[in-house]
Amino acid sequence: MKTAYLSLGSNIGNRLDHLRQAVRLLHDHPAITVRKVSSVYETEPLGLTEQAKFLNIALELVTSLEAAELLRACQSIENKLGRMRKIRWGPRTVDLDILLYNEDSIQTEDLIVPHLRMQERAFVLVPLIEINSEVKHPSTGALYREEPAMREEGVILWKQIQNAGEFLQQD
Template sequence: MTVCAYLALGSNIGNREETLRKAIRQLHEQPGIRVSRVSFVYETDPVGYVDQEAFLNMVVAVETELSADQLLETALSVEKELGRVRTIRWGPRTIDIDVLLYGQYTIENEHLKIPHPAMAERAFVLVPLRDVWEGGALPVYNQTIDHFLLQLAEDHKGVRKWGAINWEIESGPFEN
């Protein structure tokens, strides 16, 4: 069975653009995962721990045959391969990959909560998700992405379109 899942990617250490590109490629090359849509890239101010550089954030839609737990394990493996070290909660990172949605499913176990628990409160997730989302209301919430963005009107201003990444060929952002 193939499921459409949505993953949020963020980077604020090193060559952020190249790290995002590598993460997308590595996800796509994993057995049971095919990247189907890629959002624009947005530069955003840090949230939580604010004494750090700005992030580049984006969302990818994937078609996957993996279970939600296997998808999370794969995302964590890609993070590790790209140098992710977990030291400060919400701190600087080479790459962060979060599973936002997995089909229409609600999942809650010790390792994974879907939909992602903070997704509806983060403009830096919702804005790029809107780029790749196909459908009306978000599963479980029964509300549209725009509904949540209206609730976050002020936070929404900190999300600036940075450009795009063509991860299938070598290229830089075409809009900056």
């Protein structure tokens, strides 16, 4: 079994429900177990700023899937939940990004792990560090909690979550 960390975001419609549905679909996958879910954070959009605020979470999961298979599972969930890829950095029902996969460095046409620029994005790091403060870059060994982005403003706690079960049970 491999450990992976994902970042999820939503800024269209019922944002929390989209995140919860995505986590349920991951959890229901026979080769994936969601171990940890961060609290929910609200953030300003990046890139295209004329859109609604995002809700963001991070997940820790274990899986028997290879990285490319996990990517396909994530993309399938995005599609099921109505994700449209019309505008780069545009609004979305849900976005699932693989941040880390084991301690692997992966670079293919479809997948780069660790996720590019994650260390520069507080909306990724804050939820990630909440679920694992010791997570580090697989190649450099640098702790993500020590990245300068961790000191940025604008990542607002929106809903405290204690554990994955609590997140999945709420309505």
